[in-house]
Amino acid sequence: MDMNVIANDNVRIIRLSGRFDAFETPATNKWFETNVSATESRIVVDLSGVNFLDSAALASLVKGMKRCREHGGDLVLCNFQQSVRIIFELTGLNKAFKITDNEEAALKAF
Amino acid sequence: MSRTSQDLMELMARWNREFVALAQAWMQLGAQGFAIIVSSAPDAPVFAYPADLKAERWALEIPFPLQHFKGLRLCIQQIDPDKRDAVMRLIEACVPVFTTGIDREFELDTMTKEVVHYQDLVVALYELNSALSRPLSLTEMLDVLLEHVCRLTGAMGGVALLETSQVIFQTLHVDVQMEQITPCFQILKGTKSKLNSIRTDGTSLLCLPLVMPEHHPNIGGMIGLISSAPLGSPQIKLAKAILQQAGTQVQNILHFEERVYQARMQTELDLARAVQIRLLPAGTITLAGLDISGESRAAYEVGGDFFDYFTASDVPFMFALGDVSGKGLSAALVMTMARTAIRSAATSGTSPLTIMQMVSNNLYDDLTDLDKLTTVVIGKADAEQRCITFANAGHAPVVYAAPDAPATLLEADAPPLGVMPNYDGENHTIELSPDGILIIATDGFVEAENAAGEMFGYTRFLETIDFIKMLSAEQIRKTLYDTVSEFRGVTSPQTDDQTIIVIKRVSRAETV
Numbered sequence: 001m002d003m004n005v006i007a008n009d010n011v012r013i014i015r016l017s018g019r020f021d022a023f024e025t026p027a028t029n030k031w032f033e034t035n036v037s038a039t040e041s042r043i044v045v046d047l048s049g050v051n052f053l054d055s056a057a058l059a060s061l062v063k064g065m066k067r068c069r070e071h072g073g074d075l076v077l078c079n080f081q082q083s084v085r086i087i088f089e090l091t092g093l094n095k096a097f098k099i100t101d102n103e104e105a106a107l108k109a110f
Numbered sequence: 111m112s113r114t115s116q117d118l119m120e121l122m123a124r125w126n127r128e129f130v131a132l133a134q135a136w137m138q139l140g141a142q143g144f145a146i147i148v149s150s151a152p153d154a155p156v157f158a159y160p161a162d163l164k165a166e167r168w169a170l171e172i173p174f175p176l177q178h179f180k181g182l183r184l185c186i187q188q189i190d191p192d193k194r195d196a197v198m199r200l201i202e203a204c205v206p207v208f209t210t211g212i213d214r215e216f217e218l219d220t221m222t223k224e225v226v227h228y229q230d231l232v233v234a235l236y237e238l239n240s241a242l243s244r245p246l247s248l249t250e251m252l253d254v255l256l257e258h259v260c261r262l263t264g265a266m267g268g269v270a271l272l273e274t275s276q277v278i279f280q281t282l283h284v285d286v287q288m289e290q291i292t293p294c295f296q297i298l299k300g301t302k303s304k305l306n307s308i309r310t311d312g313t314s315l316l317c318l319p320l321v322m323p324e325h326h327p328n329i330g331g332m333i334g335l336i337s338s339a340p341l342g343s344p345q346i347k348l349a350k351a352i353l354q355q356a357g358t359q360v361q362n363i364l365h366f367e368e369r370v371y372q373a374r375m376q377t378e379l380d381l382a383r384a385v386q387i388r389l390l391p392a393g394t395i396t397l398a399g400l401d402i403s404g405e406s407r408a409a410y411e412v413g414g415d416f417f418d419y420f421t422a423s424d425v426p427f428m429f430a431l432g433d434v435s436g437k438g439l440s441a442a443l444v445m446t447m448a449r450t451a452i453r454s455a456a457t458s459g460t461s462p463l464t465i466m467q468m469v470s471n472n473l474y475d476d477l478t479d480l481d482k483l484t485t486v487v488i489g490k491a492d493a494e495q496r497c498i499t500f501a502n503a504g505h506a507p508v509v510y511a512a513p514d515a516p517a518t519l520l521e522a523d524a525p526p527l528g529v530m531p532n533y534d535g536e537n538h539t540i541e542l543s544p545d546g547i548l549i550i551a552t553d554g555f556v557e558a559e560n561a562a563g564e565m566f567g568y569t570r571f572l573e574t575i576d577f578i579k580m581l582s583a584e585q586i587r588k589t590l591y592d593t594v595s596e597f598r599g600v601t602s603p604q605t606d607d608q609t610i611i612v613i614k615r616v617s618r619a620e621t622v
Contacts, residue, residue, distance in 0.1 A: 022437075029481070054553070054557055055433065055483075055485075056435060056436060058435070058483070058526075059435035059436070059481070059482065059483045062483055062525075062526075062528070062529050063481050065529075066478060066529075086568075087506075089521055090506035090507070090519060090521050090522060091504040091505070091506055091522055091526065092502070092503070092521070092522035092523055092524045092525045092526070092535070093504060093525045093526070093529065095523070095525055095534075096529045
């Protein structure tokens with residue numbers, strides 16, 4: 001999986017691509033632990049390049065989301081492929097996250 | 111007295127009887143005294159006859175040429191002039207005999223000492239080898255190594271430093287702090303070099319690394335040898351050879367300790383697995399109107415999946431199934447916590463939703479602290495065992511299959527526990543048609559992969575259920591395991607826990 005982080009005003013956009021599973025979550029968990037703070041708590045995760053995520057990946061995104069909310073911000077997800085959308089719907093996680101169709105909408109969701 | 115002078119005195123003492131005989135012969139020829147002197151110290155003869163002979167003017171003084179001791183002279187006092195020629199002839203005959211004999215004896219003596227020295231080295235090396243062959247701890251091994259390297263090289267003392275998961279520092283006969291040695295260690299780590307320095311007290315410090323056969327950035331060691339004068343090349347060569355062997359020994363000990371640790375961990379995991387298996391209910395049960403079969407297979411020794419039945423005779427059948435995020439021991443510990451919370455809440459006999467809310471409240475803080483989630487399905491049959499009411503916290507797949515309709519996935523209406531502080535799902539009731547089945551499995555089934563990296567997936571899972579839904583609950587359970595296992599293939603091991611409950615409404619009620 002590739003991970004690219006882009007700073008956009010006071011929002012960080014993380015673009016992920018490839019397979020997001022337990023082998024990749026140590027990196028994303030570490031990123032959330034290191035970078036999310038009171039001043040950096042607004043994050044958009046663009047999953048347009050992710051075709052699969054497992055329960056460890058879901059747990060990692062939840063970790064990031066909870067950490068952002070603890071610091072007064074939020075983690076917004078966008079650009080789901082169909083397979084990813086199904087996983088979020090089956091697990092009820094679409095009710096826990098703010099999810100938008102694209103990055104532009106995600107930036108307006110805070 | 112220098113060693114050379116001492117050697118000379120010892121040598122002369124051993125030839126004392128011969129010199130006395132020679133002196134007496136000269137005395138018979140009229141001499142008054144006989145001595146062997148060193149020209150640099152003429153007043154202190156190395157041999158004198160008579161013993162209290164005073165050094166005065168010598169009548170005759172000639173060189174007494176020894177190969178290994180320079181400046182010796184043979185002196186004779188007061189010779190009868192008539193016998194001078196006879197004395198000279200005697201001297202000319204005797205001196206070469208004596209000097210050659212003394213030289214050869216000294217060489218033999220030196221060689222004997224060297225043989226004894228090397229014999230001692232061989233014995234010391236043997237002792238070192240024997241000591242290192244015993245099952246030693248790293249600390250004991252360093253002690254033995256330091257003692258023997260000092261002994262073999264003639265160093266007055268030394269230090270040993272070994273860095274693995276811990277740091278061991280040993281000293282022998284010297285007062286040196288670890289901080290003084292650490293800079294040398296950092297320079298030598300991972301090299302085969304040596305480091306010489308002169309200490310403030312004038313002694314020499316030679317630092318040599320332990321040479322490990324397998325390079326590892328976090329493992330290294332060294333020995334520092336302290337001596338009054340810099341050690342010579344043979345001693346350094348010997349110490350290097352010993353340290354190379356010791357490096358191998360250190361790695362052997364580390365491998366041994368690792369194997370012991372792993373064996374102990376394996377025993378603990380086996381015990382944990384036994385405990386976890388004991389926590390699972392009986393695989394297949396048949397109640398009035400319901401045929402139920404469940405199983406959990408962990409990918410590793412212990413897993414994060416769980417399932418449970420509640421089958422008290424006076425209350426309707428209840429069940430729970432869950433999947434803690436992650437795998438292995440950490441997931442297993444959270445799984446035990448979740449199971450206990452569910453069991454405790456289930457005794458209240460209330461609806462699955464109420465139980466789920468209680469469990470969610472109980473677990474949320476702990477799950478947040480541990481960065482864990484857990485999906486849970488809690489279900490309860492009605493009094494007639496026709497309907498199942500369930501609450502679903504983020505779990506998939508949950509499948510309902512009626513005999514006359516394709517199997518369908520039932521979506522969770524709330525995220526897993528640990529995501530939101532409050533559970534906001536609902537109770538859902540499904541009426542089981544005769545021979546209808548409710549299957550709750552964990553993602554270890556649908557996310558199983560074959561060697562080509564292809565997932566079993568939800569579609570295959572539903573198709574398989576449709577194909578086998580006429581079977582008993584136990585047969586359906588076994589067939590699903592077998593089908594997924596066959597898809598994965600023998601070369602792809604199970605990488606995620608797999609847990610399943612199959613509940614089938616039987617047309618003909620049986621009671622057990």
